[in-house]
Amino acid sequence: MDPVIELDGLEVRFGGRPILKKLMASLTGQSIGLLGPNGAGKSTLLNTLLGFHQPYSGTARVLGRDIRTHAREVRSWIGYMPENDAFIGSMSGVRFVRLMAELAGLPKEQALERAHEAFFYVGLGEVRYRALGTYSLGMKQSAKLAQAIAHGPKLLFLDEPTNGLDPPARARMIQLIQEIRDRGDLRLILSSHLLRDVEECCDQVLILKDGNIAAHCDLEEERRSNRRFLELETRGAANGCFLEALEKLGCETAQGAQGRIKLVLPEGLEIRRLYELAAEQEVQIRRLNHKRDSLEDIFLKAMEAADGRL
Amino acid sequence: MAVYKKTYRPYAGRLTASWSRFLVIRRYAFEDLRRSRFLTIFYLASFLYPLIAALIIWVEHNVSALQLLNLNGASNLVRIDAGFFMTVLGWQSMMALFLAAFIGPGQISPDLTNNALSLYLARPFSRSEYVLGKLSVLLTLLSLMTWVPGLLLFGLQGYLEGWSWMTDHARIAAGLFFGAWIWILVLALLALALSAWVKWRPAAGALLFGVFFVASGFGAAINNVQQTEWGSLLNISTLMGTIWVQLFEGNDPTSNGAVFFRVSAGEHLPVWCCWAALLALCAICLSMLSRKIRGAEVVR
Numbered sequence: 001m002d003p004v005i006e007l008d009g010l011e012v013r014f015g016g017r018p019i020l021k022k023l024m025a026s027l028t029g030q031s032i033g034l035l036g037p038n039g040a041g042k043s044t045l046l047n048t049l050l051g052f053h054q055p056y057s058g059t060a061r062v063l064g065r066d067i068r069t070h071a072r073e074v075r076s077w078i079g080y081m082p083e084n085d086a087f088i089g090s091m092s093g094v095r096f097v098r099l100m101a102e103l104a105g106l107p108k109e110q111a112l113e114r115a116h117e118a119f120f121y122v123g124l125g126e127v128r129y130r131a132l133g134t135y136s137l138g139m140k141q142s143a144k145l146a147q148a149i150a151h152g153p154k155l156l157f158l159d160e161p162t163n164g165l166d167p168p169a170r171a172r173m174i175q176l177i178q179e180i181r182d183r184g185d186l187r188l189i190l191s192s193h194l195l196r197d198v199e200e201c202c203d204q205v206l207i208l209k210d211g212n213i214a215a216h217c218d219l220e221e222e223r224r225s226n227r228r229f230l231e232l233e234t235r236g237a238a239n240g241c242f243l244e245a246l247e248k249l250g251c252e253t254a255q256g257a258q259g260r261i262k263l264v265l266p267e268g269l270e271i272r273r274l275y276e277l278a279a280e281q282e283v284q285i286r287r288l289n290h291k292r293d294s295l296e297d298i299f300l301k302a303m304e305a306a307d308g309r310l
Numbered sequence: 311m312a313v314y315k316k317t318y319r320p321y322a323g324r325l326t327a328s329w330s331r332f333l334v335i336r337r338y339a340f341e342d343l344r345r346s347r348f349l350t351i352f353y354l355a356s357f358l359y360p361l362i363a364a365l366i367i368w369v370e371h372n373v374s375a376l377q378l379l380n381l382n383g384a385s386n387l388v389r390i391d392a393g394f395f396m397t398v399l400g401w402q403s404m405m406a407l408f409l410a411a412f413i414g415p416g417q418i419s420p421d422l423t424n425n426a427l428s429l430y431l432a433r434p435f436s437r438s439e440y441v442l443g444k445l446s447v448l449l450t451l452l453s454l455m456t457w458v459p460g461l462l463l464f465g466l467q468g469y470l471e472g473w474s475w476m477t478d479h480a481r482i483a484a485g486l487f488f489g490a491w492i493w494i495l496v497l498a499l500l501a502l503a504l505s506a507w508v509k510w511r512p513a514a515g516a517l518l519f520g521v522f523f524v525a526s527g528f529g530a531a532i533n534n535v536q537q538t539e540w541g542s543l544l545n546i547s548t549l550m551g552t553i554w555v556q557l558f559e560g561n562d563p564t565s566n567g568a569v570f571f572r573v574s575a576g577e578h579l580p581v582w583c584c585w586a587a588l589l590a591l592c593a594i595c596l597s598m599l600s601r602k603i604r605g606a607e608v609v610r
Contacts, residue, residue: 014608043606050432052605072328072434080432086425102334103433105325114321121318147429152321157432185320 001028002064004155004187005049009058012041012048019044021211022058027189029204029218031181034191035299036208042191043083045208046157050080063154076105079153081144083160083191089133094119096132097147104151111150118146122176138169145176156180156188162197177201199295207302215302219295230271230290234259236283245277259286331435335443336450343413343447352412353451356405360459363398364466366390371470390467392558393565395482399460399554400568403493406452407522413451414501415514417444422602423509431605441502441599448498457490485558493550496588499595506602522546530574539577546591547571549584556581 005027012020020041034042047053049062051071060067062074087096094115101111119128122142127135132143141161148156161177162170178201181188192198198205199219207215234242236259243261246253250266265271271288278285343349366388369375388394421427430440464483468476476483501518508514525544532541542548551571555563566572573579 047606050605052428052431053608072436075432076434078432080429082425082428082432084425086429088420088424088426090420099334099338100429100433102326103331103430103435105328105331105434106321107324107326110321110323117319149318151433152319154320180318183318 001030003028003061004032004063005189006061007058008060010045010048010055010060011057012044012053013056014053018056019211020048023060023213025206025213025216027204027206027216029187029202030184031177031188031190031202031204033198033202033205033219034189034208035193035195035198035205035295036214037193037303039210040208041211042193042208043159044211046080046159046189046191049074050078050157051075077154079148079151079156079186081148081156081158081161083163085140087132087140087143087147089131091132092129093124093132093135093143093146094128097143097150100147101150104153106151114150114152115146118150119143121149122146123172137164138166138173141165141169141173142176145173149180154186156186158188158190160192160194161190162192162194174200195295195299205295205298207299209303215298217298222298228265228267230263230265230274230288232261232263232274232285233287234261234278234283235286236278236281242278242281242283245281246274249273249277328434332439332443332446335440336446339417339444339447342416343451349412352409353455356402356409356455357459359401359405360398360463363394363463367463367467367470390471392479392482392485395460395464395486396554396558396565396568398463399456399486399489400551400571402456402459403490403550403568404570406455406494406497407518409451409455410448410497410501411515411518414448414498414518415505415508415511417447418502418505418603419509419511419514422506427603428605437600437603440603444502445498448501449494452494452497453490456494457487460486460490481560482558485554489550489554489557492553492588496546496550496591499592499599503595503598506599533577539579542573542577542579543583543587546588548573548577548579549587552579552581552584553588 003026005025007023007025007027010020010023011018023045034045036042044053048055049060049067051067051074055068063077065074067074091099094112097115097118098108098111101114102108106114116125116128119125122145124139124142124146127139132140135143141163145158145161148158158177162173165173174197177188177190180186181201188201190198190201203220204218205216206213236242243253243255246261246263249269251269252264254262256262274288275285367390370388370390421430427440431437461483464476464479464486468479500521501514504514504517504521505511508517526547529541529544529548532544533539547570551567551573554571555565555567555573559565
């Protein structure tokens with residue numbers, strides 16, 4: 001897959017203080033999560049890609065175009081949902097989204113049509129003529145998403161899209177993001193400090209810490225490789241023999257207390273064979289779990305300082 | 311696609327020309343302004359003086375009407391010359407100041423208050439286009455109030471007086487056009503700059519008057535205390551009036567300027583100083599706008 005964003009020694013400074021420190025990465029996923037604690041530089045990175053901040057040194061490319069030389073073209077491909085409230089309170093929802101679509105270059109008739117569509121799509125069809133200032137927090141978040149997608153961007157920047165949402169509203173927002181992702185005709189960058197949001201929506205993650213890249217990993221790849229790690233809970237007298245038999249099949253094993261076994265399956269060996277082996281050895285497999293190296297583990301590892309503290 | 315289908319689809323249709331996007335801002339601003347009944351009444355009332363001036367010009371050239379009213383000597387009471395047109399421009403410019411104070415503060419401050427700039431500027435739309443869009447709202451309305459009626463009156467006078475009068479007094483037309491443009495440009499930039507820095511609209515409107523009246527009072531105080539005329543540099547209407555006299559009458563000034571823009575006796579400044587002061591004011595306004603019109607504010 002072509003890279004969505006290439007960071008080429010990107011450095012951003014505010015008042016001489018480095019905020020992003022010579023970032024180098026190539027992000028290729030369909031949906032990419034930007035993770036990091038507050039102040040890590042996530043929003044600054046998005047704002048720099050949008051051309052709000054000038055790089056001090058280095059550059060970045062969005063869908064192959066340099067942000068220094070093709071800023072306008074880059075912005076024409078992007079739909080941006082900012083973190084904070086951003087709207088004009090006295091405007092009706094549909095008029096506001098239409099204005100934003102027209103500024104993105106849509107003729108006024110098409111902008112109006114797509115503003116209505118976007119509002120229905122995000123579930124605000126019934127309130128689209130109400131002033132934005134009267135919307136609840138969840139509705140405002142959805143309206144921000146509507147203005148971000150109304151002009152049909154190629155790339156969507158979502159900055160903390162579930163901020164302040166209650167659980168049902170959050171679930172609806174995540175579902176919308178997943179739907180947009182699964183359609184496959186636009187790619188998205190989701191910036192969040194909520195691991196669950198990123199885990200549910202993204203297939204690649206870039207973790208920032210103090211303006212540096214702390215980790216960059218492919219979540220899909222991680223999920224696939226984690227499928228080889230298993231935890232078994234067994235019952236039966238011949239547990240030792242079972243372990244030996246597993247090792248003969250090429251598994252790496254480690255025995256825990258009360259019949260617990262951790263093992264790594266070799267390539268080509270199917271889980272079904274474990275059950276067959278257990279039956280031969282008269283061992284009951286009471287539980288079998290894929291040990292998952294969750295995003296939380298990845299994040300915590302990335303956040304660990306040299307002295308081991310977070 | 312019907313809206314009830316509730317799905318996302320990419321856009322592959324035609325796009326508008328990128329140079330024309332600032333007009334979108336202008337169109338939406340006009341739609342908002344049209345809703346204000348007070349503004350509509352004020353705007354219509356502002357054309358009263360040009361109508362009276364047109365009537366004066368017509369009566370001046372209509373001997374039978376004067377005879378009918380038994381006012382045979384009235385044609386000598388009002389002279390249609392540079393001073394007449396400067397007075398028209400002065401009145402209209404004063405009205406323009408009120409209009410700018412009324413609509414100017416509402417141009418940028420709502421976008422800043424609601425953080426909407428990040429959305430405007432995340433599109434293929436630049437900061438200068440945004441300012442141009444907002445500026446064009448004020449420039450259009452103020453133009454219709456100042457130089458447009460001024461030139462229409464000039465055309466009426468030329469039509470009634472004859473082609474030779476028009477060619478002989480072409481300087482008046484140029485003075486009306488350029489004089490009004492300098493004024494409305496200064497007003498519009500000042501109104502936008504204050505709108506960008508003062509988020510509370512009534513305060514921004516009051517501050518616009520403050521810049522004119524308080525600063526001129528301060529300048530007059532400096533003149534009196536220091537026994538100098540340089541305090542008048544703070545008086546924008548004096549600066550404007552001096553430039554107008556130069557534009558209308560050239561090197562041979564016969565009047566003392568337009569109403570509200572008259573230069574007090576003994577406080578004449580060199581014309582180049584007035585130009586420099588107005589240019590400096592415009593530069594300050596642009597710098598204020600440049601600092602505030604940003605997609606993301608940096609807290610250092």
